[in-house]
Structure formats: C-alpha cells, structure tokens
Amino acid sequence: MPKFHKLKVREVRRETPECVSISFEVPAEVRSEYDFLPGQHLTLRTHLDGSEIRRSYSICASPMDGELRVAVKQVPGGLFSGYANERLLPGDELDVMTPLGNFALQTDPSAQRSYVAFAAGSGITPVISMLKTVLRNEPDSQFTLFYGNKNSESVIFREAIEGLKNEYMTRLSVHYVLSQEDPGIELFHGRIDAEKCRKFCQRLIDVEAVDGFYLCGPAPMIEAVRSTLLEYGVDEQKLHSELFNTAGATNLESKRDWAKSGGIATSHITLTLDGKTYSYQHNSPSETILDAGSKVASDLPYACKGGVCCTCRAKLLEGEVEMEVCYGLEKEEIAAGYVLTCQAHPKTEKVVLSFDE
Ligand code: FES
Incomplete structure (x- = not known):
C-alpha cells in the first residue's frame, strides 16, 4: 500500500529557468520504504491557499545515487509547480508518498541489451533515472536517447547528460531535437513526430536489435512514435510509455456525460483499504468511484485524477x-482485473473493489 511520510526538503536546485529539482531527507527508519526502480514517481502532498494539493513527479535520481530527488517543471498557472519553483526552500516539509509506477526499468548487471528512449520536455525525468542506472549497472548495454525540446535553454539535465556522454562515450548516444531553434541539421530540427521517427529508424536505430523502447512526453509524441515503431515491426511488449502532460491527456477524449449515458442509476459499492471494509450507495452516475468513495473512506489513495x-x-x-x-495501467493489469478508481463508474448494481491486492 502506498503511504505518505512527512519528509524535509534537503535541496532545491535550479535545473533550467523553468524547472527545479527537489531532494528529500529520508530518515533511516523509513528509508527502505522509498526504494524505487528507475522510472517510478513520487506523489507530493501539501496545502496551498487552504486547499489540499497532490501532484506526482518522476524521480530523476538513479537508485544508485543514494538520494531521492524529483524534478518539477513550472507550468503556466500551475499551483504546486509555481510554489516549488518560486517559494519552496530547504527545511520545508512535504508529505511524500512511497514510490509507485509501472513505467520502470529493472536492470541486470549480466545483461547485454540495447535501449532506446524518446523523451520530450520534462518527460526526460524518469528517462534520466533509467539512463544513469543502465549505464552504471549494465556495463554491456547501450542506450540511445532522442530528446525533444523547444530550444537548447529548455533542455533539462543537459549538464548531467553531457557528463554521462563523456563518461560512457561508446555506450550512450544522445540526439537533441529542437523545435524553435535551428540546430544546423535538418533531421534534428522540429518536433519528434511520425516522420522524424521514421527517419531515425532508417538512419540511427537498429530497430530489430532493440530490447526496450521507453517513451515519455505528451500524448501526440507518444502516439506518433508508438505507431511508427509498430509499423517497423516492433513487438508491443517492447514498448513502454508514460504520458507526461495530464492537460494533454484530458484533451484526448471529450468528457462523456455520465449522468445521461452509460452510468447505472444506483450501485452498492464495497471498498477494502488497509484491511478495513467500507460500503456505500453510489447514487450519482457522474461521480467516479474514487470521488464518491472518498466521502466514506477519507484515505483512498490518489494523485493525478487523470488516469x-x-x-x-x-x-x-x-x-x-x-x-x-486509462493511460497508466499495463494490459496485463487490466486483464488481471485492476482498474483506476479515479476514472471508474459503476456499471452493475453491486461492485466490490480492493485497494489492498
Ligand atoms: S489518481 Fe492518478 S490514475 Fe487515478
């Protein structure tokens, strides 16, 4: 079960004019609860202007760095990202949930693999953790990164990436793709879209030799790269992605009016959380199970509420x-019966769910 602990901010480091990274002090007694795989994220909780705010941010450190650090890019009007970029200080405390996330990479020191990642903007955050861990922990593996940004100033972790390139010259290839600055080579000018991805597959990637593709960025990039790689015969099992722009996510599909269609008028819901069982009558088809259930079980876990x-x-x-x-669940999890309660509406008169399994 994910759990919040109050952690002290150790450092707030400016990464770009629009992005800071935040590291935390993790007391010895809870340290093992914060073990993570590269690619996983933390949910941060605090109160701002009288309201509870929760946001998820990917861990940008490698498990081998011995620190817990996330990156927070400022988004226009973003309540938490503005606070983190402008006001958060070392010594401040935040509620930090134990790490979670399926977009994760398990390294094996004896493996000889080839990895390719496509990241855009702050989508680099989980990818840099993967990249560092592979380079340090899988000495025979290769990593190729395609990283899209507006211009060279907005490249997050440029110094760290360049340092890794120098240290692992023969094992790491990095290709920056800039949309609002001419890098001098047409192939790397523009956005990472299907056409660019096709060219990368023709000229820079030995597609068949790749063991894992990791895509992280806004939905249009993920969809374009994913469909192009499928065109090139890549096995779906090798494709891993994480959507990194929930605003984009909510634009993907128009919201259905659940009060008028699809939802059942009333349903008896039973929820198990932390060994305790809660029951309630779900009488509002437009409400999700998470929102309605939170009125009877106040600690139901959530962060993005965006799937x-x-x-x-x-x-x-x-x-x-x-x-x-449902952007976050893997196919196998769906097949095993897992659902995202922040997106779920009851379809039968009785629904039983467990947060403990
Ligand atoms: S709260 Fe993030 S997927 Fe439901």
Whole structure:
C-alpha cells in the first residue's frame, strides 16, 4: 500500500529557468520504504491557499545515487509547480508518498541489451533515472536517447547528460531535437513526430536489435512514435510509455456525460483499504468511484485524477465498472482485473473493489 511520510526538503536546485529539482531527507527508519526502480514517481502532498494539493513527479535520481530527488517543471498557472519553483526552500516539509509506477526499468548487471528512449520536455525525468542506472549497472548495454525540446535553454539535465556522454562515450548516444531553434541539421530540427521517427529508424536505430523502447512526453509524441515503431515491426511488449502532460491527456477524449449515458442509476459499492471494509450507495452516475468513495473512506489513495499515475489502482473483485480513460495501467493489469478508481463508474448494481491486492 502506498503511504505518505512527512519528509524535509534537503535541496532545491535550479535545473533550467523553468524547472527545479527537489531532494528529500529520508530518515533511516523509513528509508527502505522509498526504494524505487528507475522510472517510478513520487506523489507530493501539501496545502496551498487552504486547499489540499497532490501532484506526482518522476524521480530523476538513479537508485544508485543514494538520494531521492524529483524534478518539477513550472507550468503556466500551475499551483504546486509555481510554489516549488518560486517559494519552496530547504527545511520545508512535504508529505511524500512511497514510490509507485509501472513505467520502470529493472536492470541486470549480466545483461547485454540495447535501449532506446524518446523523451520530450520534462518527460526526460524518469528517462534520466533509467539512463544513469543502465549505464552504471549494465556495463554491456547501450542506450540511445532522442530528446525533444523547444530550444537548447529548455533542455533539462543537459549538464548531467553531457557528463554521462563523456563518461560512457561508446555506450550512450544522445540526439537533441529542437523545435524553435535551428540546430544546423535538418533531421534534428522540429518536433519528434511520425516522420522524424521514421527517419531515425532508417538512419540511427537498429530497430530489430532493440530490447526496450521507453517513451515519455505528451500524448501526440507518444502516439506518433508508438505507431511508427509498430509499423517497423516492433513487438508491443517492447514498448513502454508514460504520458507526461495530464492537460494533454484530458484533451484526448471529450468528457462523456455520465449522468445521461452509460452510468447505472444506483450501485452498492464495497471498498477494502488497509484491511478495513467500507460500503456505500453510489447514487450519482457522474461521480467516479474514487470521488464518491472518498466521502466514506477519507484515505483512498490518489494523485493525478487523470488516469495516468495509477495511485488510485484497485482490483475489481465483483461487478463491472467502466473507465473514462486509462493511460497508466499495463494490459496485463487490466486483464488481471485492476482498474483506476479515479476514472471508474459503476456499471452493475453491486461492485466490490480492493485497494489492498
Ligand atoms: S489518481 Fe492518478 S490514475 Fe487515478
């Protein structure tokens, strides 16, 4: 079960004019709870202007760095990202959830693999953790990174990436793709879209030799790269992606009016969390199970409420639900009965869910 602990901010480091990284002091007694795989994220919780705010941010450190650090890019009007970039100081405390996330890479020192990542903007955050860990922990593996940004000033972790390039010259290839600055080579000017990806596959990637593709960025980039790689015959099992722009995510599909269509008028819901069982009558088809259930069980876990982070994942034990969107769950999890409660609406008169499985 994911759990919050109050952690002290150790350092707030400016990475670019629009992005800071934040490291935390993790007391010895809870340290093992913060073990993570490269690619996973933390949910941060605090109160701003009288409201509780929760946001998920990917861990940018490698498990081998011995620190817990996330990167927070300032988004226009973003309440938490503005606070983190402008006001957060070392010594401040935040509630930090234990690490979560399926977009993760497990390294093996004896493996000889080839990895390719496509990242855009702050989508580099989980990827840099993967990249550092592979280079340090899999000495026979190769990593190729395609990293899209507006211009060279907005490249997050440029210094760290360049340092890794120098240290692992024969094992790491990095290709920056800039949309608002001419890098001098047409191939690297523009956005990472299907056409660019095709060219990269023809000229720079030995597609068949790649063991894992990791895509992280806004939905249009992920969809374009994913469909191009499938065109090139890449096995779906080798494709891993994480959507990194929930604003983009909510634009992907128009919101359905659940009060008028699809939802069942009333359903009896049973939820298990931390060994305790809660029951309630779900009488509002437009409300998600997470929102309605939180009125009876105040600690139901959530972060993004956008179908991305999977913090609200629960196993459906009885009945049926329908999700509005589901970006975060893997196919195998869906097949095993897991659902995202922040997106789920009951479809049967009785629904039983467990957050503990
Ligand atoms: S809270 Fe993030 S997927 Fe539901």
